[in-house]
Amino acid sequence: MNDSPTNAFVPVFAGFAERVRESFGRQGAMALIGAQLIQVQPGHCSIALTPRPELCQQHGYVHAGILAALVDSAGGYAGYTLFPADSSVLTVEYKLNLVAPAQGDRIVAEGFVVKPGRTLVITRGDVHAERAGGRTLVAIMQQTLMVMRGKPDPSK
Amino acid sequence: MNDSPTNAFVPVFAGFAERVRESFGRQGAMALIGAQLIQVQPGHCSIALTPRPELCQQHGYVHAGILAALVDSAGGYAGYTLFPADSSVLTVEYKLNLVAPAQGDRIVAEGFVVKPGRTLVITRGDVHAERAGGRTLVAIMQQTLMVMRGKPDPSK
Amino acid sequence: MNDSPTNAFVPVFAGFAERVRESFGRQGAMALIGAQLIQVQPGHCSIALTPRPELCQQHGYVHAGILAALVDSAGGYAGYTLFPADSSVLTVEYKLNLVAPAQGDRIVAEGFVVKPGRTLVITRGDVHAERAGGRTLVAIMQQTLMVMRGKPDPSK
């Protein structure tokens, strides 16, 4: 996406990063799986996870649903950085390709805004498994978000 | 899908239901979220979950990643019922639309085989939230599975 | 979708069928490929096509892009039947699985509303190839539409 570099996005809400961190902190599902918010920038977000047995499917790889939760959230928060004050974010839909088994020291999901809009925001996401100096692409995503105007996140 | 009723599928492996139950039992992620295997029939599988706070996102609804894990597994096992002996199942990709907030007494994800094939199997999935006598459609899925021939599930 | 039968949908705009027919008639692309509008009902639409060589890909089957155009339109018009007066329809996104080669006497694409909403409408679609007394499922779709309020179709 040469014509839509991440650093071209200018947030309209100055507190965009803090808002994402607070919203992430309220997600019980992210805490349950041990996900950590790594980076929040205009139009970009990354979330990481350390694999452990109870997050795995029957072959010992991280379960696709866990990868989905990570990358759906990364894409959603990437979009949320560009939303106005007094709004929240809703995932309309996404599509996920699982391209390699997810195993390693750390799983990192990244979301990137491709097309911001007034009502809908389109993102792409990548998930990599990191291990000893290298990383492997394990999943890619394409996602549609909805801007929920006038419906900010609950403050508690 | 009038021309592809679920009950038209004839499994080639007689132990299809037991194989699904054993595979499900080995999934740490399913145990972690408290998912239960409800039904296994040729070309169909349903999985249920009782919502609890740590499975929810910031608005108090069941997290989309949890719904994804449920319906991805339901679709995968629906397909697995039709696979030959000595094979396992791999999700190639899926697409999920989230159509209503997921809250209620019970979440039920169902997977249905639409098109069985030698290498690839295509499924659809529905997720409903049940509450006091009614149910609401909360998500729909379309999925591609791969038949991993000669690679049965680990016997442990 | 037992709980969402097609005949449960009640259009809010009485002229829904005529509006679909007029909109279809203005589509140059539908005329170019020779597509015909077969049926328009609340929450449902079907479009048919007779295969001919210039609609085919390199193996002699109807090109996936043609199938996509048919089923995207069928889904879009299925949704449009439920939209208010003074609105038009926009496809936000769709996902298409191609499950068998498309050849036969006639190709029929059907769209079904799964979840109507104020801003977004979710549909599913099926494409069958008909030949001498039978039909084969060739593609399935899942789609998101947007209700464009206050932006009716151009009247000429």
Place this chain on the structure above:
Amino acid sequence: MNDSPTNAFVPVFAGFAERVRESFGRQGAMALIGAQLIQVQPGHCSIALTPRPELCQQHGYVHAGILAALVDSAGGYAGYTLFPADSSVLTVEYKLNLVAPAQGDRIVAEGFVVKPGRTLVITRGDVHAERAGGRTLVAIMQQTLMVMRGKPDPSK
């Protein structure tokens, strides 16, 4: 995709570009809409089109099905550049987001291989509308292809 640059792909079949050109030339649907093959490189392909009325939908923009045909083909041929001799390419599925109206002097669809595999190849695609010195992103795609081994394209 910093870790999977296009120029990292090494085709196993030396005649990959000519094979794509011949296959494209046999597609009646591409000729019908006036599509032209612009570029073929390892893991990449671009196809262009000059908009004209009969390719448009009811609002005067290029029909989504036409964009789908272009980008599905661009992704498919991007993958085909990496396939072995004696094989052909099949689109298993794709997902398309339409992000802006498609109008301009020229429409260009590009396909990029994200993950090559022995049986399945995963691609992404972008479609831009070009006009007087600028270009606008109009659609993005994510796609799964299948390597059809032992089934080369028909030679005539």
